[in-house]
Amino acid sequence: MIAIKNIKKGFGDRIVINDVDATFEPGKCNLIIGASGSGKTVLMKCMVGLLVPDSGDILYDGNEFISMNNEERKDIRKQIGMLFQGSALFDSLNVEKNVMFPLNMFTNDSHKKKLDRVNEVLERVQLKGANKKFPAELSGGMKKRVGIARAIVLNPKYLFCDEPNSGLDPQTSIVIDKLIQELTKEYKTTTIVNTHDMNSVMEIGDHIVYMHQGKKEWEGNNKEIIFSKNERLNEFIFASEFLRDAKDMRMLEETGKIPNERDMEEIVDKDAPPLIPPDQSK
């Protein structure tokens, strides 16, 4: 479990994170959501120790991370896996060597054993046979999957994913989301995902923290978020017309009425072309 208490972080006069508290439980996909510039990435960087918060505490299973010495921090970091926004694969190493890197650095296993583990995680992320490819030869989605494979190769207790869907098409995004969710359940990791992708929020958001201008505005899960009374959050999630309609449909399904008094005819666009062309539907 990771807990953050009263985290504050600023750069010069600008306060980026302002008094944020949250608890992230193991076996759950914990999402930090918010618009660009809301402080999600800075908060995550504070949590993994890439940035030092100005005040507040970060607790890894009850152990204060900020006050730890270098050796204690290293021990915690060995239990952290992180997927970066740009995947952060080592350009000069092929997929196999990228994934094997943490094993080479931190284990004394035989090459065969390490290779078996690499193949196991590559198979897990559906990249079997891509061992000898270099990062430059991979698509965005493949790079993310190699990043995930490298992050999980040492069986981390804590998994951090910074915008795992950025730059990916919706289908690949779903694959990545599902993969993160499955790995979280399978390895019981404490997973924290930074995202502003509403598909991810609805798909995997077991626990969601909404950030606005460096402050925590709302906390809940993907079932509650759609009924949230927080105006800023509503503005954020219903920026897409599709989600507003989805909310109405859901309300209709659950309560028998639409909250904003729009009727179904308004929701379903009559002018939209039919999914199956009339001549083929016969």
Add this chain to the structure above:
Amino acid sequence: MDFLSKFGRYLLMIKGMFSKPENGKMYWKEFMHQCAEIGIGSLGIVVIISIFMGAVSALQTAYQLTTPIIPKETIAQIVRDTVILEFSPTLVCIVLAGVVGSKIASELGNMRVSEQIDALEIMGINTKTYLVLPKILASLVVIPMLVIISAVLGVWGGRLAGQFSGILSTTQYDRGLLENFMPYNVTFALIKAYTFAFLISSVSSFSGYYVEGGALEIGRASTKSVVASCILILFSDYLLAALLL
């Protein structure tokens, strides 16, 4: 103030390099990789520059020594001493500041910008020890070797130029090389080579390691590291000459 804060950061980077490696084998591998990158990667340019440097210096010395009172062997002596004392350590290191320095700065800068350094940090690896130290150590091993190779090739280049232009025979040249030879000159050249190797590798590592921004900043850092290394090489060249000769 900006200079002082940068200098302080540079010293902290140097201090931060000295920590226990997580896995000695991986660090050794990285050190050997850097030796090959810096050494073999720069060998071609060093060979070409050195031969021509020696050849041109022989021809120009002969051009200036017009009086018949001075024996032809003096040309070989002048070529030998200028190549060993100045051309090989300083000129070659200035070229290496461009070749090796820009490579180190852009490699580290790219790793910083693409979050590869952050990825290593999160794995629990001291990136200063893993990324910067092997580059500095490899430079300290390889650059003095390149300087020695350069000195040998420079002197040989002078011999070739003398022979082909008919200025002096190879026997005269070889006799001149052995006259008034001071072994201390080689020691001085090596002291310079070690100093310049440390300056090139540490300054360019510093420029690349702390890059902020994107591709444009990587280019700027690379250029800055070359300019700073060259200025520091020339400044320390003067200082060493004043102190040690």
